[in-house]
Amino acid sequence: MTPSSVPQQPSGEPPSRRGRKPESISKKAGASHRAWLEPVRNRLRASGLTLDDLVNRSGYSKTRISELLRGKGYYPGWEITYSVVRALDIPIWPLRRLWTAAAREADKDTTWIENRIHEVQPLQPEEPPLPHQGFTEDMRRPYTAYAHAFLQSDRRARWVIAEVFDILWLGWDEATTSPDVRRHAWRLLRSRVMLRAHHHDGHPDLRAAAFTTVAQTHSDDLADRFAAIGELADLFDVIGRLPEDQLDVTVLRYLCGFSQDSIPVVVGLSPVITHAMDHHARGALERIYRHDNPGVITP
Structure with missing residues (x-):
């Protein structure tokens, strides 16, 4: 402040x-x-x-x-x-x-x-600080995609993002005096998303994302689709158990489709750390889940 x-x-x-x-x-x-x-x-x-x-x-x-x-x-x-x-x-x-x-x-x-x-007199129009406006414009798309991966609803994702940006506006002074505004905002976003995400065995539950992923395929064979859903649900369950930073990088890159170069700006970590998180996550997934899943985890 x-x-x-x-x-x-x-x-x-x-x-x-x-x-x-x-x-x-x-x-x-x-x-x-x-x-x-x-x-x-x-x-x-x-x-x-x-x-x-x-x-x-x-x-x-x-x-x-x-x-x-x-x-x-x-x-x-x-x-x-x-x-x-x-x-x-x-x-x-x-x-x-x-x-x-x-x-x-x-x-x-x-x-x-x-x-x-x-009961209260009408309010005068109020605009957030210009840096806040610029920040929210830049982060709206990746934040919404991340929220949707866990909440599986456009309406719920937009609602949480609006909440996050309003909270960030209220504490903008605190955000700008933090070591990194991007990291401060990302941690806020993550906390609000996880607060409303379904959890399974104490971990965020990404298994519902398997239905969305399979729905994007072009197979007309119902048996193939059900088999793919089961396989992907197992994989996404493992992804949900990754450590926080590894989970975030994995979701943004492989479920949301953001490039490796764009993710550091979103999560507020250096490119070196972000690359390390991606590397460690892939190694953990390969150890735990050894099946071939084309189109989900790719080089």
């Missing part, structure tokens, strides 16, 4: 103390709820404001603000959420989109969501 983004005290002076870390987020808070709540808590912690400061700035009681910050009780309305994020000088547009998605996750219907939003 840059100094200019830290909320100022009424006197105009920056906060002189770091606020106490809020209690842990309730286990009942869903994945979409945490998507906006965690950045809000991070901004509060970085700002140095206390809970009392936030109460004074927002106009809501300490009990209600505390419950909001912990994701406890009923899903919060937009009015109280808006008052908190405005007090912390957080971009409103991406936060409202994340709040809306989480409201749906909390089984709030469209009428409830729209009524809560209408």
Whole structure:
């Protein structure tokens, strides 16, 4: 966070103390709820404001603000959420989109969501920082392809990518002060995809991708197709058990079809490390899965 983004005290002076870390987020808070709540808590912690400061700035009681910050009780309305994020000088547009998605996750219907939003004055248009816009334009295609490989749905993949880009906007200052923006963003993407991907024996489950791969073949023989699905499902199950970086490089290169030269820019690793990950992954797959699978793992 840059100094200019830290909320100022009424006197105009920056906060002189770091606020106490809020209690842990309730286990009942869903994945979409945490998507906006965690950045809000991070901004509060970085700002140095206390809970009392936030109460004074927002106009809501300490009990209600505390419950909001912990994701406890009923899903919060937009009015109280808006008052908190405005007090912390957080971009409103991406936060409202994340709040809306989480409201749906909390089984709030469209009428409830729209009524809560209408309780707050209309927002002025807000644009993300230009570097953020450029970054998202460059990464949208590979990020979406990676998400689709695990989620097997265009709609779910686009939704997760929109969530990732909004979270990245909220924490853009943090991203730009990290050692590598690309690596920071990739780890964020990976965490959100894995949060919603199916898992098998504690590993991301890629077996459903076998159906998509076989569907792209031109064989009209149903028996051949079923045999291919079974064989590929076994292979993809093994791929899902690779270490994280090896898995990511393998998925991007062999399932998504990206060139070896383009992958380092996507995952935020050097070409040398990316090549090593590819080499190690291929070696592991050849040891574990010795069948010939043309078109899946190729030199």
